[in-house]
Amino acid sequence: EPEVTQTPSHQVTQMGQEVILRCVPISNHLYFYWYRQILGQKVEFLVSFYNNEISEKSEIFDDQFSVERPDGSNFTLKIRSTKLEDSAMYFCASSPLGGADSYEQYFGPGTRLTVT
Amino acid sequence: GDSVTQMEGPVTLSEEAFLTINCTYTATGYPSLFWYVQYPGEGLQLLLKATKADDKGSNKGFEATYRKETTSFHLEKGSVQVSDSAVYFCALPSRTGGFKTIFGAGTRLFVKA
Numbered sequence: 001e002p003e004v005t006q007t008p009s010h011q012v013t014q015m016g017q018e019v020i021l022r023c024v025p026i027s028n029h030l031y032f033y034w035y036r037q038i039l040g041q042k043v044e045f046l047v048s049f050y051n052n053e054i055s056e057k058s059e060i061f062d063d064q065f066s067v068e069r070p071d072g073s074n075f076t077l078k079i080r081s082t083k084l085e086d087s088a089m090y091f092c093a094s095s096p097l098g099g100a101d102s103y104e105q106y107f108g109p110g111t112r113l114t115v116t
Numbered sequence: 117g118d119s120v121t122q123m124e125g126p127v128t129l130s131e132e133a134f135l136t137i138n139c140t141y142t143a144t145g146y147p148s149l150f151w152y153v154q155y156p157g158e159g160l161q162l163l164l165k166a167t168k169a170d171d172k173g174s175n176k177g178f179e180a181t182y183r184k185e186t187t188s189f190h191l192e193k194g195s196v197q198v199s200d201s202a203v204y205f206c207a208l209p210s211r212t213g214g215f216k217t218i219f220g221a222g223t224r225l226f227v228k229a
């Protein structure tokens with residue numbers, strides 16, 4: 001069964017450094033997403049992406065964040081200058097369609113980002 | 117805006133006990149409703165879903181019925197196992213613009229042997 005993959009599974013970085021989290025969505029999906037889950041807290045939406053542009057972003061997704069689909073398979077989340085509070089699990093998701101109610105999003109296993 | 121409220125955990129049960137995790141929602145219209153499960157150290161997996169009122173979603177012995185009149189989607193299982201220990205998230209797709217899933221806070225379930 002097709003699945004969303006994410007690399008690395010765990011990233012440790014120092015405050016102020018740039019990190020890139022990588023995702024390979026399911027191949028025939030058109031909509032891509034990033035979510036964040038701070039340890040022990042709820043899963044929060046960061047950004048959605050369709051047709052090579054951002055569809056929606058949350059207030060969390062400030063100028064320090066960017067997303068890109070550099071080729072036909074990868075979808076990346078970049079944090080330019082990491083802060084301690086960016087430490088969280090980051091989930092990538094994809095869906096075949098967006099907005100239509102019945103289409104759930106398929107989630108990857110997550111990347112745990114630790115900022116020291 | 118759209119939101120999901122679910123009961124706080126943790127919930128601790130003995131094996132073979134009956135499980136209920138309450139979930140209520142606020143939304144425009146009648147969106148699909150989902151339960152996701154997160155096993156220790158793993159990502160989010162869709163457990164079950166219901167796409168319209170009175171639908172019952174079911175999977176792995178878990179069930180949830182979409183109740184429009186009470187705006188609820190409570191998760192139930194008749195006999196839990198140790199392997200059901202996980203965090204359970206109630207969720208719905210946002211209908212207030214954009215394409216995102218809104219999650220409840222999650223309920224951690226511990227099942228003791």
